[in-house]
Amino acid sequence: MKKLVLATVIASLMSGSAMAATVGVSMAAFDDNFLTVLRNGMQDYSKTLDGVELQVEDAQGDVSKQMSQIQNFIASGVDAIIVNAVDTDATAAMSTLASDAGIPLVYVNRQPVNLDTLPAKQAFVASNEVDSGTLETKEVCRLLTEAGKKEANIVVMMGELSNQAARQRTQDVHDVIATPECSFMKIAEEQTANWSRQQGADLMTNWMSAGLKFDAVIANNDEMAIGAIQALKAGGVDMKDVIVAGVDATQDALAALQAGDLDATVFQNAAGQGKGALDAALALAKGETVETKVYVPFELVTSANVADYAAKN
The missing domain is CATH 3.40.50.2300 (Response regulator)
Structure with missing residues (x-):
């Protein structure tokens, strides 16, 4: 017992x-x-x-x-x-x-x-969001340098500004282009597309309609980057002529990367x-x-x- x-x-x-x-x-x-x-x-x-x-x-x-x-x-x-x-x-x-x-x-x-x-x-x-935008922007800098760019205009798509991640990732972009090796990059436009693929496409369409010229798109997330790609392709832009980067490494982003449309993302x-x-x-x-x-x-x-x-x- x-x-x-x-x-x-x-x-x-x-x-x-x-x-x-x-x-x-x-x-x-x-x-x-x-x-x-x-x-x-x-x-x-x-x-x-x-x-x-x-x-x-x-x-x-x-x-x-x-x-x-x-x-x-x-x-x-x-x-x-x-x-x-x-x-x-x-x-x-x-x-x-x-x-x-x-x-x-x-x-x-x-x-x-x-x-x-x-x-x-x-x-x-x-x-750590300090790493996300930093890794993304440094890769864009490397690709532009590899392409022989001495001066390059970039556009930045920001997430919801109420989110710390959007604010930090955007600050990361500014911090990287302030370094000597990436100082040839200049921000031509910087606006929010609220993490949204559709808003990313709409924003890109607006920039293109305004005649904005740029060499790279740095988006705070993949959804906005994919939206930008959709608008660029709809506008007849050859994706070999522009560098596009995002953050998250979602399945859709990985597919876009494998297709040669997206140039870089950051796995979170x-x-x-x-x-x-x-x-x-x-x-x-x-x-x-x-x-x-x-x-x-x-x-x-x-x-x-x-x-x-x-x-x-």
């Missing part, structure tokens, strides 16, 4: 080590290609964990909707919350809500404005960020210590190594 009781206690302890947890997840948007890979990666990973349930909500690009989702997660008593912020300027209020409720909060992909002052039991999982491990965010949220829910900043490295993708990335997304 004693052996039976002891075995029962051990089994109970072992099952308790695999923590049952409910995690509320608020995504900025479901219809974004990159964020879809991130969300799917998180959900697929959760299915490999015993007792972990995700409640995933679509904020549909609405800050108020996202705040309501966070409040609902708190009211329902979730064990942790993961947020992909619609507007990173709203994250301080989100942090306060979760902190006051004593619920761990992890931001994923989009850097909270209050990163340096996050409350206890909160963290940020992403890739969306699924890896999703997994990392869930690991951090579960660890914080258990009372474990987690680094405030958890970075998943960016990697440059070109025609030389694109085959290596085709299966990563």
